[in-house]
Amino acid sequence: MNIQSIIKLSVFCFAFGNFSAQNPWPKTTETAKPWTRWWWMGNAVDEKGLDKQLTTLNKAGFGGVEIVPIYGAKGFENQYINYLSPEWMKMLQFTTNKAKSLNMGVDMSVGTGWPIGGPQVSEQDAATKMIVQTYTIQPNEKFVEKIVLKDEKQKNLKSIKLDIVTAYNEKNEAVVLTDKIVRDGSLNWKSGPGKWTIYAVFTGKTLQKVKRAAPGGEGYTLDHFSPDATKDYLKTFDKAFGNSNYGIRSFFNDSYEVYNADWTPDFKNEFKKRRGYDLSPYIKYLVSNEENEIAGRIKSDYRETLSELVLNNFTKDFTNWAHSKNSKNTNQAHGSPGNLLDLYAAVDIPESETFGSSIFDIPGLRRDSTDIQKSDIPDFNMLKFASSAANVTGKKLISNETFTWLTEHFKTSWSQAKPEVEQVFLSGINHVFYHGTTYTPADVPFPGWLFYASVNFVPENSLWPHLTGLNSYVARTQSVLQSGKSDNELLMYWPIYDQWASPKGKDVTFKVHNVEKWLQPTPMYENLKKLNKMGYSLDMISDKMIGESKLENQKIQVAKNASSYQVLIIPELMYLPETTLNNILKLAQNGASVIFQNEPKDIPGNFEVEKRRSQLKSLWNQIPFQNQGENVKIANFGKGKIVLSSDVEKGLEYLKIEREKLTETGLKFVRRQFDGGKYYYIVNHTSKEINQFIPVNYTGKQTTIMNSENGDFGVAQTKNNSVRIQLKSGESLILKNSEIADSSIPKWKYIEKTDSPIILDQNWQLTFKEGGPELPKSRSLKKLEPWTKFPEDSATQSFSGTGVYSTTLSLKKKNADDYLLKFDKLYESARVIVNGQEAGIVWSIPFEINIGKYLKKGKNTIQIEVCNLMANRIRYMDQNKIQWRNYHEINFVNIDYKAFDASNWKVQPSGLDGEIQLIPLYFSK
Known part of the structure; x- marks a missing residue:
């Protein structure tokens, strides 16, 4: 064999041979890495700054950025660039070219600030609301008042029009008078006997403008219900982009926060086309505060119409437009009055959001009540809509x-971020965008430019040197969660008509911030919580999705190559469209298993009520239920089975649907399937250590444990469909259960015993490496202490940056399999260097790291580079009235949206405290 053949063979073996066999991790693509929302303040960017920040983000482990232009910093007005101007497009092209050279991706918002809108939104295309005026005609009285708009703010608008005029007598008999109004507002109609009330509905404007707009992005917010408004809005991007997408992977639309938008100029016609009847005779039931059955039915139809309009006239058009640019689109549907499931499904990348701080039982995890939002706790099941x-x-x-x-601000550690992002992963999400990073010009001093609502993922953050710990964890985890497809077994129908049928209010918006009103009180939510805790995996499904479903190998599947499901659950509800029940029965006829928690009581809406109600009853009566013991009825229906029970758990037992019993330990999981096996991502958010065999429904022929924090992996011990795991509170792991056993993968290292810990209670040296406002003096320590324990040195009280604790350790013998360096208290993260070699970053709870392979018998040097929070330096700046908050618009606020001031903060502990232990470990053989 000649030398060239040998070289080719060597390369082939490296690429496809032992390398892939030994390493079970999927490839870490730029999509698997975390991305960050990248605010361009005032669009005051230049090529040098863009180059520098993208390079810095890349080195820290980011896979991409999402450009969102916002308001600017004061004093930099001459550097502002108008949004979508030729100069702005030039900066965008530079950004995407540079990102491509770094193997990073770029997304961008289709607007500045939020919600979308801008100077291209004409008055006609602006967000629209109905304005209602009422008039009373007394018996035998001639009506002489003119029906004209009284609202002073609206009077000068050219797009205002009178849409509906309807009169009601005391018997609630309606007369539509819209065509009886002459041009000046006079009413050409003589009322009958008795008292009459006239309802006049005008098309008005919300007058809302874009919040936090960037230069060139100011203007009205968009009417999301109008196809013409959407089309007109996107023309501006067509003009700026031409035939190119400028390297944009996905165009992004932020959450729907269009306040009081409840109408559109063509609503009356759209309603009749979609609901089958004219709204005009019923307008009183929509706009008044009556709470009766007909009001609920009219409002249900009204809300369903709004939902269809935002889906068909905005969301789908937005998707089609992005595709015309050979790009994808990303959309946050929450906050809108639409069916969130259908809206999220209508785009390429559905996006949810977390807002606030979750509660975890992890010992040592800081959650100071003064530093968190009081009202907002992210809801796990809200995340599951996307x-x-x-x-x-x-x-x-x-x-x-x-x-x-x-x-x-300035008080978030990476250890606090970890369980929060894990909760996101457990909900089925696999592509996180940090909130976020602000572009800062090179000559702006600490803390740089900052956005008022974010964790500061910026190079100026004193914790930045250790961000690669969090980022590599996210990247490894997402590489798995982006592989294969979701493996949930249950589908839960969302009874949205029960929400829409409420006679209270008018439009219903499904926000992140009001789940306690529309989500948490529902039977569906109780089911989601209970079944998840029991170890079942669920997704939600809409009426539209049920109508598109087919049976594939006795499982329900909505789309080709999508996940398939064993059971469809219809939770307790009042209203179910007869069309949806018909579609459910078709699925059962073809082999689906269905559980109803109760018999549907009624059909929603006000069109042909008796006919449709009769159809619903007739369809239900086709199901040949037989009693199957207490609270369970069953029916064989075609090839499928239908169960009726208020106890969903009993129904699942009857259908022999297995749950994952591992949740009985308190562990949380999400499961994915790939060709030849399944992944389990398992997280310990309990307060205890889990060290046992846990049952899993699928083990395959080989189970490999994979650690996302450090990339370690090894073949697990298994017995009787159980896997042995060791997880301390706050830790996670991935199980890769494969049908093919790979003998090249080593065994997982289980800790079988430990020796007495070596306490590192010797002298330490403390020096300071980088940070400010100035480096404190070095000092010798007789015991470990935070550097903030020395108030006589004012520099230690105000310092944010990196302090280095150094010591020497003499090991008389080195006979353990490994050694665990365990921190008692760490404020906030640390890079550990042993004998000049980097052992890794300690950034998450539990604060510990294996360092055995870097130790040697005899003398060892240990350096611990600790980074603290930005808080102490910001406190110092506010106490000394050093100006750093200098922005237009909202400027800078605290977590309660009040003026930010850190001058009265307590000094945040910084550095190391308590004991450090070196624990000898012995692994299973």
């Missing part, structure tokens, strides 16, 4: 705006 839509319809990526207002 992941459900993606899983059910076969979308590969589900994104999340992560860490918004996680804590008060």
